Amino acid sequence: MSDSKTTDRSRSKLVLKGVPPGRWWKVLLKLGGWLALTGATAGAVGLVAIYYVYADGLPAIPKVDEYWPPIVTEVYTDDAVLAGEFYNERRKVVPYERIPKRLVQAFIASEDSSFFDHFGVDVLGTSRAAFKTIGSKLGLRSGGIQGGSTLTQQTAKAVLISAEGYKSATAKTLTRKIREAILALRLEQSLTKEEILYLYLNNVFLGHHSYGVQSAAENYYRKDVRDLTLGEMTLIAGLPQAPSRYSPFLRPEAARKRRAYVLRRMLNEGMISQAEHDTANAEAVKVFPVEDVFHEFAPYFVEQVRKDVVDRYGNPVLLKEGLKIFTTMDSERQRAAQDAVMEGLLSVDKRQGWRGPVKQLTADELKVFLDKSRKAMGQDELVEGRLYVAAVTKIDDDGKGADIQVGPHTARLPLLGMRWARKVNPEGYYPAMMISSVKKAIAVGDLVVVRHVTKKDLTDDKEQWDKKLAEDIPAEGVKLFRLEQTPEAQSALVSVDPHRQYLTAMVGGYDFDDNEFNRAFQACRQPGSSFKPFVYSAALEQLNWTEATVIVDSPIVEHDPDNKVSWKPANYSEEFVGDVLLRTALVNSMNIPAVKTFGAVGVKNMAAWSTKLGITTPMNMDFSAALGSSCVYPVDLANAYATFNRYGRKKPTYFVRKVEDRWGRTLEDHTAFDDAWAPLQDRVAAGYARLFEPGEQVMSPEVGFILTHLLRGVVLQGTGGPATRLGKPAAGKTGTTNDSFDAWFAAYTRDLVTVAWVGYDLNPHPLGRYETGGRAALPIWLNYMKRALEGRPQSEFYPWQSMDLVRLHIDKKTGKIAPAGSKNSELMFFKKGTEPKDAVPDKNTVDVDQFMMGAQ
Numbered sequence: 056m057s058d059s060k061t062t063d064r065s066r067s068k069l070v071l072k073g074v075p076p077g078r079w080w081k082v083l084l085k086l087g088g089w090l091a092l093t094g095a096t097a098g099a100v101g102l103v104a105i106y107y108v109y110a111d112g113l114p115a116i117p118k119v120d121e122y123w124p125p126i127v128t129e130v131y132t133d134d135a136v137l138a139g140e141f142y143n144e145r146r147k148v149v150p151y152e153r154i155p156k157r158l159v160q161a162f163i164a165s166e167d168s169s170f171f172d173h174f175g176v177d178v179l180g181t182s183r184a185a186f187k188t189i190g191s192k193l194g195l196r197s198g199g200i201q202g203g204s205t206l207t208q209q210t211a212k213a214v215l216i217s218a219e220g221y222k223s224a225t226a227k228t229l230t231r232k233i234r235e236a237i238l239a240l241r242l243e244q245s246l247t248k249e250e251i252l253y254l255y256l257n258n259v260f261l262g263h264h265s266y267g268v269q270s271a272a273e274n275y276y277r278k279d280v281r282d283l284t285l286g287e288m289t290l291i292a293g294l295p296q297a298p299s300r301y302s303p304f305l306r307p308e309a310a311r312k313r314r315a316y317v318l319r320r321m322l323n324e325g326m327i328s329q330a331e332h333d334t335a336n337a338e339a340v341k342v343f344p345v346e347d348v349f350h351e352f353a354p355y356f357v358e359q360v361r362k363d364v365v366d367r368y369g370n371p372v373l374l375k376e377g378l379k380i381f382t383t384m385d386s387e388r389q390r391a392a393q394d395a396v397m398e399g400l401l402s403v404d405k406r407q408g409w410r411g412p413v414k415q416l417t418a419d420e421l422k423v424f425l426d427k428s429r430k431a432m433g434q435d436e437l438v439e440g441r442l443y444v445a446a447v448t449k450i451d452d453d454g455k456g457a458d459i460q461v462g463p464h465t466a467r468l469p470l471l472g473m474r475w476a477r478k479v480n481p482e483g484y485y486p487a488m489m490i491s492s493v494k495k496a497i498a499v500g501d502l503v504v505v506r507h508v509t510k511k512d513l514t515d516d517k518e519q520w521d522k523k524l525a526e527d528i529p530a531e532g533v534k535l536f537r538l539e540q541t542p543e544a545q546s547a548l549v550s551v552d553p554h555r556q557y558l559t560a561m562v563g564g565y566d567f568d569d570n571e572f573n574r575a576f577q578a579c580r581q582p583g584s585s586f587k588p589f590v591y592s593a594a595l596e597q598l599n600w601t602e603a604t605v606i607v608d609s610p611i612v613e614h615d616p617d618n619k620v621s622w623k624p625a626n627y628s629e630e631f632v633g634d635v636l637l638r639t640a641l642v643n644s645m646n647i648p649a650v651k652t653f654g655a656v657g658v659k660n661m662a663a664w665s666t667k668l669g670i671t672t673p674m675n676m677d678f679s680a681a682l683g684s685s686c687v688y689p690v691d692l693a694n695a696y697a698t699f700n701r702y703g704r705k706k707p708t709y710f711v712r713k714v715e716d717r718w719g720r721t722l723e724d725h726t727a728f729d730d731a732w733a734p735l736q737d738r739v740a741a742g743y744a745r746l747f748e749p750g751e752q753v754m755s756p757e758v759g760f761i762l763t764h765l766l767r768g769v770v771l772q773g774t775g776g777p778a779t780r781l782g783k784p785a786a787g788k789t790g791t792t793n794d795s796f797d798a799w800f801a802a803y804t805r806d807l808v809t810v811a812w813v814g815y816d817l818n819p820h821p822l823g824r825y826e827t828g829g830r831a832a833l834p835i836w837l838n839y840m841k842r843a844l845e846g847r848p849q850s851e852f853y854p855w856q857s858m859d860l861v862r863l864h865i866d867k868k869t870g871k872i873a874p875a876g877s878k879n880s881e882l883m884f885f886k887k888g889t890e891p892k893d894a895v896p897d898k899n900t901v902d903v904d905q906f907m908m909g910a911q
Contacts, residue, residue, distance in 0.1 A: 126377035161292035262298030286338035355563030432462025454492025585790030653681030702759025789828035
């Protein structure tokens, strides 16, 4: 009875009001269907709402033929050597057809094996990432967005980064993930799978500034992407997940394991055979340091190009738009210039004296240093010509040399390799003060900078040569070194092709990494006597003076009433010779005649004249400017001497030859018609344009030729004498300031104008009493020009017969016409109408009238 009642009550609970018994399950089924339909509708509406809310403002889908991401700007020499790169993202876009199929497969196998089957979004992965994010927000679990990215989604992220910036497009938020998924769907609808891969493989970040597979191939293997091995491809394909964690530079073992994973995935997917897998897996992880062509090749030149391009095009264009900049630099001449500056500065610095060791170590410190240096260097062989830090371990009793330790190598530092190491004394005469014992410069425990050399290097050093010391050096079996130190002095070299108007080589200092100050363009220095050609050219042009004009070399005092001081210039020899010809005064670099010529031209006229010739800095408005007291930039002086070379025709000098945009369209072109390195179409187009840019004739061609003839005399007969060792016709002028802070040599052959300067940045002390332009700067000029013009004949300067000139034999004392072959005469040139009329009597000719008068 009780059981029956219980059953009835239970059934009554299952009977819904108004529903006949036995039909309740149909109602529930309808209710469930209605709820499902309503939920689906609500879900669909929600998804549509989410789509429209989060899709707002998404970037447009890139068209493959209009895909213009930020790419590398490349700087090339005129002879097509890569000299520098500029970028925010180091990316080089390559067509999909150029990317090896195996590399594409490697990325698919490791990143998205179902790439060709899905519609762009990994639903499960994205959902899982969303739940993790929501849980993290609610404090239920830690972690942000994780996983769930197909190659299409990764491509979408790259598009977002380009449009919105890295910070916003990579934020670990649900909003960013939804926007990325929406954009991925749009990519799949608009592009083929191959086009998506093209975008992805040119965008993906692969570590160490590499964006895209071409950049990675160059950065890690110094190869074109088409030349990669399977092992190299799979190592690169394993990087996107964590470029730093799998860096082959920083973590080669981790990179190897990641590569093994990619190879295993390719094997499992049937993309490679077991044999290919095993061969690639056995490859050593061998990558190369990223080439820093900017710092390693010609940093001063390329940095000047960068500044110029930024000034005219803007920094964003330089860093993102993939310009191709062709400079006027000749790579071989640039190397020669850098070598000449380095060698010249080392020589000048040694003549200054020895500033002491890098450090002095106690016996215990020396032991620690030797242990560390052995471990650091390992079994590396010594490289001839390279600098090393060595420890002095023993000094010979007779002072003829020292034993040194370079890493694991025991070596020899002979006296012949350090005779220069006297104490610093700018006033001393270097050859007379060389040391006779190494004990005067170094001691056991000293750390010194040395250069690995051969016996021939030591015995060929003319400045330190000593026959007995050379005989003491063992012929073979001993590693030899020469003592060095980092120069304190600095230098600049500017070399201009005056006819092509190219800056063909330029060095702005000893070491760009140590000091980026470009002395060729930024250091305003006193030119000294190298300014005298400006003075005499003004007199030739404006006053109709000639080579034979007589100037009195006698004491002069100039008074400055404003500053209440007097200035008494003197010649370098501190002597006065009376009447001299203008030619003699310039050839021998006499000061008093230059000052008097300057006074005859006038201060204001000289200031205007120097500006007209190309000097951009203001001239001092006093007579000291005649001797080069007004500072000039080396590049300005080179341009002015290029005007002398062109016989008075002033033209601009270019250091950017041509600029192209990413599509190869020319933005500017200054190519010379006879530039053998340039494409024919550039030479024709730009050469034709040059016809309409004749330049400005700032002095008559006749005066230009006469000035060159005078400067030719400086090399043949005067202070520029060592330049004759070039073996080619040259004309130029030395320059030394009275206080010996600046030394110059500015000179040219028919086809090349070069200026070399040596001095200290802050002038802590003079270069040295004997460090003239001819001794300090001219050797740099000469060493450079020998290499720059090797195998390139240089003609004598332009034939004077085509000009309005007269050539006469002139007596060097009186300036009068002398008989041909006269002992004290010299050939000189004159503008027609300015030549002397009087002649010196020929001692071999009898004056009949005088003879008859004497007879009476």
